[in-house]
Amino acid sequence: MSVELIGYVPHTRSTETTGLWWSDDFDLSYIEETAQAHEAAGFDWVLVGQSSWGPDPMIIAAHVLRVTQRLKVFVAHRPGFVQPTVAARQAVTLQRIAGGDRVGLHIITGAPGGELQRDGDTLPDDERYRRTAEYIDVLRRTWVEQSPFDHHGAYFEVRQGYSSVRPAAVPAVSFAGSSQGALDAGPGRADRYMIWGEPLAETGASIDTLRRLARERGRDLAISVSLRAIIGETEAQAWQKAQALYDRAEAQLKASRADTATHLQQVAAKIDSVGARKLDDIAKLGDVHDERLWLGFTRLVGRGGSTAALVGTREQVVESYLRYYALGARAFYLRGWDIAEDARAYGRDLIPALRAAIAAADTADTAPASGRHA
Secondary structure: OOEEEEOOOOOOOOOOOOOOOOOOOOOOOHHHHHHHHHHHHHEEEEEEEEOOOOOOOHHHHHHHOOOOOEEEEEEEEOOOOHHHHHHHHHHHHHHHHHOOEEEEEOOOOOOOOOOOOHHHHHHHHOHHHHHHHHHHHHHHHHHHHOOOOEEEOOOOOOEEEEEOOOOOOOOEEEEEOOOOOHHHHOOOOOEEEEEEEEEOOHHHHHHHHHHHHHHOOOOOEEEEEOOEEEEOHHHHHHHHHHHHHHHHHHHHHOOOOHHHHHHHHHHHHHHHHHHHHHHHHHHOOOEEOOOEEEEEHHHHOOOOOOOEEEEHHHHHHHHHHHHHHHOOOOEEEOOOOOOHHHHHHHHHHHHHHHHHHHHHHHHHHOOOOOOOOO
């Protein structure tokens, strides 16, 4: 076994602590810098996000692949705006241009506020997940069928669908979601499932449920847990860093214009994600869980998501990641606040130690029982 590390390539320098994170800035040089920083740091994948107001992630992914050599890219993709046969050929074309098995699709179905309506999607949540399930089925058929096929479904009607450009390998499908609709659609269809960073008990229960559902449907499923990291030379310094990040984000919120603050409040109020509500409820119970899982930032921004962080020295943070690995996590979505600079810091201060610790744990697990106590 091993672990995959997934980073993030934004289209702007703006984040929760460095600028307004719904900014419409487009910074090509920062896309390149961030992609190359992740590759140099030893990440396996990066995620390129999608939003109704943002630039096209498939085109950004193409550029990320061009300026890197081995880095893989998950392209965030919403079913319903492009026909699945078209999206399948887009992904394969991008894969073939990049060379090798470097392209995956991260399927997104849920959304906060009016995210989907801005692009004309008015289906209710449960129905969107049913459409997503059918969408993934058609995607996979387009990738694997050796001759034209017909598909007659509730949402898509395909006659003689096919891709003449063949995949070097079937692109990976990543999925996310905690609602019943998501659990019905994702496990059994996805290769990877991304969940947000929660305390160990909740995370273990989620992993067990997802893997059981996948096995019942005849598919293996790799689980990715979203956990940022804040590392200091001492534990006290790490917590000081966490407080400084909190203070910067809080100051940014307070300094925002009145209409900007109103926008934030409206977005937070309309978040209908089951996972976001669950994580926010856990954050309200306390800022620190399991010794060093910090949800203070989660509580501040109030929108769930990839906001949980492990705080401590390198050794302490690695030990915490190992606990999630022992629960069955096989990937970690690891993003910082100053994205490119934090990726470089993770490559220097965390990733080599984390990979070595996981390799050692795997070796210990596979050693003969008689040799473990020698």
